[in-house]
Amino acid sequence: MLTYRVRPQNPQAHLFTVELVIRGPVTTALQLTMPAWCPGSYMIRDFARNVVCFAAQAADGRALTLTKLDKQTWELVPGQGCIAPLIVRYQVYAWEFTVRSAHLDCTHAYFNGPSLLLQVSGHADRPCRIELLPPPGERYRDWRVATSLRALDAAPWGFGAYQADDYADLIDHPVEMGTFELISFAVRSVPHAMAISGRQRCDLERLGQDLGRVCEQHAALFGELPIDRYLFLTAAVGDGYGGLEHRFSSSLLCTRDDLPQPAGEGADAAPTEGYRRFLALCSHEYFHLxxxxxxxxxxxxxxxxxxxxxxxxxxxxxxxxxxxxxxxxxxxxxxxxxxxxxxxxxxxxxxxxxxxxxxxxxxxxxxxxxxxxxxxxxxxxxxxxxxxxxxxxxxxxxxxxxxxxxxxxxxxxxxxxxxxxxxxxxxxxxxxxxxxxxxxxxxxxxxxxxxxxxxxxxxxxxxxxxxxxxxxxxxxxxxxxxxxxxxxVARFAPGVAKPSLAIRLSAGCADAVIQNVLSGGAGERAGLAPGDLVVAVDGLRVTAENLERRVAAAGADTAIRLHLFRRDELMELTASPAPAAADTCELMRxxxxxxxxxxxxxxxxxxxx
CATH class of the missing domain: 1.10.390.10 (Neutral Protease Domain 2)
Structure with missing residues (x-):
């Protein structure tokens, strides 16, 4: 059996400490590998880059040799007369706030297994034990644990020991530590819960009811619910969106204002645009079950x-x-x-x-x-x-x-x-x-x-x-x-194709900074490029807010002068805006x-x- 001991050792420095205990006789070299990506995320993320120290020793305290073979693999050589178990200790820097990685500060700790837990060659099929330990210090006395891992000696929502069938099962249960709100509901008699971390104001009762209805629809489609528990882990932030599915849980990142408002603030009203988006995210990850x-x-x-x-x-x-x-x-x-x-x-x-x-x-x-x-x-x-x-x-x-x-x-x-x-x-x-x-x-x-x-x-x-x-x-x-x-729409109305440069500006920027120049458009023909800062149209200053109006006012197929900065060079280009493409969909009953x-x-x- 492999045992992992995980502690948010230093929240201020964003460092998890992991102790890996390898039991049984070990006589040959082992390879320890940090995954490069996580299931459900189709992008190499190179989690090993966040490992900041690494050491290994035998049960008698003797230091063991660790040799790094590539960007994500270490070789451990037990040596003659090595006494088991072998103990590997390492730290992981956790400051990436996504559902795919690990994040730690004084408010909470979160990790997705592949970003924190090493795989041991020859041991992938062995049962695993993981001990989740609280951060040191009185300030964290109210912290709890939310995970879909099966408990060994841990109380519900508590620190302690959990188990997994093998390494693949181990890394398929993300973990949240901290203070969080809990919603509980059942779908076909199977217990479901949502743990919400982060500052938020939410109608928890409504959210639980709506989630139950959505989950029931998916279960009805497939005709069965192949689980004995399910957990939504939700982090509410100022501006964020994302999700990652797991076999018994999902990790979600949402904008706190997308959560349903508490009673007395439109609780019975139709879902807002933001709440629809959040419900669709929950629905998406649950369908992945x-x-x-x-x-x-x-x-x-x-x-x-x-x-x-x-x-x-x-x-x-x-x-x-x-x-x-x-x-x-x-x-x-x-x-x-x-x-x-x-x-x-x-x-x-x-x-x-x-x-x-x-x-x-x-x-x-x-x-x-x-x-x-x-x-x-x-x-x-x-x-x-x-x-x-x-x-x-x-x-x-x-x-x-x-x-x-x-x-x-x-x-x-x-x-x-x-x-x-x-x-x-x-x-x-x-x-x-x-x-x-x-x-x-x-x-x-x-x-x-x-x-x-x-x-x-x-x-x-x-x-x-x-x-x-x-x-x-x-x-x-x-x-x-x-x-x-x-x-x-109730009926189709005539559409007006305003003159356009067929460009997209960088979101959240007051200046007219070009993010994309769409192929075949007037901006491309004029020579505009991503990163250009447009400062004037026909001698008049423009911003992100009024650039489109300035261009439209000039009329289609009318040449306009654009002044812009490309890097630190001031340039002048001539563009002939063309009617905007018919690319916006309307549906009517x-x-x-x-x-x-x-x-x-x-x-x-x-x-x-």
């Missing part, structure tokens, strides 16, 4: 945590999940149909505003996630497409296509249940084209043409006729401003409703519980 953590790509089941693993299937695992995360909100009754269509319109808009959708296919986006999607640069909008957003639209198109062509007898829900039966319940990995094959098998349809276009092509999905089948009209119009993401559209829409959005 089945789809990703148990229905898994075969490629990710055979790979290691030290190198990239490429697969073309991320569009299905993240894209289908992104489709169902908001669909579950309307099916559960947490939002109404118009709110759901608003979210759908915004997703369509985001995809349409990405010129890279015409360059990179969805399968390529999945395969290159390590090097492109998670390492975006200033040219990313022109070169890549999100397998989350376009993957969600592909799932929508697949669902509506199957419903239409089978006259409603089959839908994507049936495909997901079949994937669960064949792969999730058996532990067999999904092959590279396994999702496509299952969709064809369950529906009985010839879907090769659909997938050739949606996954391997770069033409836009033709969503309008599919949505019309469920009583919804779609149109694209020019944006009215940078914050216009489209939405639901059809009136009158076509024959059959009303029941088709009802079946699509129906509660499954």
């Amino acid at each position: 089945w789809h990703v953590t148990r229905i898994r790509p075969a490629a990710l089941m055979t790979g290691t945590l030290s190198a990239e693993v490429h697969t073309r299937t991320l569009w299905a695992f993240e894209g289908i999940t992104s489709y169902y995360d908001t669909l579950a909100l309307v099916r559960s009754g947490c939002i109404d149909t118009d709110a759901y269509l608003q979210l759908l319109a915004e997703t369509i808009t985001r995809v349409m505003r990405t010129p890279g959708r015409l360059v990179q296919s969805l399968a390529q986006s999945s395969f290159d996630a390590w090097t492109k999607f998670y390492r975006q640069d200033d040219n990313a909008p022109n070169a890549i497409v999100s397998y989350y957003a376009k993957g969600a639209l592909t799932a929508l198109a697949l669902d509506l296509t199957i419903r239409r062509d089978t006259q409603g007898r089959v839908c994507l829900d049936d495909v997901m249940r079949a994937l669960w039966e064949r792969y999730g319940r058996t532990g067999v990995g999904v092959p590279e084209r396994g999702v496509e094959a299952m969709a064809a098998q369950v529906s009985g349809l010839a879907l090769d043409g659909f997938f050739a276009q949606a996954l391997d092509g770069t033409t836009d999905l033709d969503l309008a006729p599919l949505l019309a089948q469920v009583g919804i009209a779609l149109r694209l119009r020019p944006a009215t401003g940078p914050k216009d993401l489209g939405g639901v 059809l009136d009158p409703v076509p024959a059959g559209a009303a029941p088709a829409q009802a079946a699509w959005l129906a509660c499954l519980a």
Whole structure:
């Protein structure tokens, strides 16, 4: 057995101390490896860079030799007559506030297993014991522990010893230490909880009720709940967003204002935009309980945590999940149909505003996630497409296509249940084209043409006729401003294409600093570049707030003078703004409703519980 002792030893210096005890006779050299990435995060993160000291000794106190072999691997040589157990001690600097890594200060401690816990060669399949210890000092006497690990001698929400079946199980249970609010609820008699750390004001009762309804929808879709406990770990901050799934829990990062307001402040009102976003995040990570953590790509089941693993299937695992995360909100009754269509319109808009959708296919986006999607640069909008957003639209198109062509007898829900039966319940990995094959098998349809276009092509999905089948009209119009993401309308009104440079400015900056220059636009033709600071249009000073108005006022195809700084050099360029592209989605309920559209829409959005 391996024993890990983890203590937030020095919160002021953001240092965790870890003691690893390796029991049993050890006669040959061992390799100790810090993972380079964590499951669910398709980006090399090089956690070993945060290890700041390293030492090893035998049970009799004799120092043992440690040799670093590469950026993340150390070799431990026991030596002649070495007395077990071997003890390895190291410290980890923890100051990255994400759901994938580790963070420690005087207010809380958090770690995701791969960022803190070494893997020991030859011991990966052995049971593990982890002892979670409090920081030293009286100021931390009120701290508790939130984790989905199975307790050995630890009290509920307490410090002490926990257990894991093996190393893979050990690193699949993130840990939060500190003071936090707790919400408890049950789904199909299985205990669920959410621990919320950070300053916040939240209607805990409403959040618990809404989460229960959303979780029940997912359980109803798959027909079972394959867990005996579940924990949402939520960190509320001033501005943040992110999530990471685990087999019995998820880690979430949210903006504190996105949480539901306490009673007396609109508790019975419809969810705000921020609360919808948070519920969708919870829904997304909970859906992964089945789809990703148990229905898994075969490629990710055979790979290691030290190198990239490429697969073309991320569009299905993240894209289908992104489709169902908001669909579950309307099916559960947490939002109404118009709110759901608003979210759908915004997703369509985001995809349409990405010129890279015409360059990179969805399968390529999945395969290159390590090097492109998670390492975006200033040219990313022109070169890549999100397998989350376009993957969600592909799932929508697949669902509506199957419903239409089978006259409603089959839908994507049936495909997901079949994937669960064949792969999730058996532990067999999904092959590279396994999702496509299952969709064809369950529906009985010839879907090769659909997938050739949606996954391997770069033409836009033709969503309008599919949505019309469920009583919804779609149109694209020019944006009215940078914050216009489209939405639901009672009727379509004429759109006005304002003159535009087709650039995006850096968010949160008062000055007009260019972040992206979109391919084929007036800004690119004029020679603008990312990082340029535009200071004047036709001799008048501009800021981030008024640049767009200045450009629009000049009129389309009218030459304007731009003064800007590129690095520290003042430059003058001439641009001819062109009408803004029709890239903003509006959805409208059809009136009158076509024959059959009303029941088709009802079946699509129906509660499954």
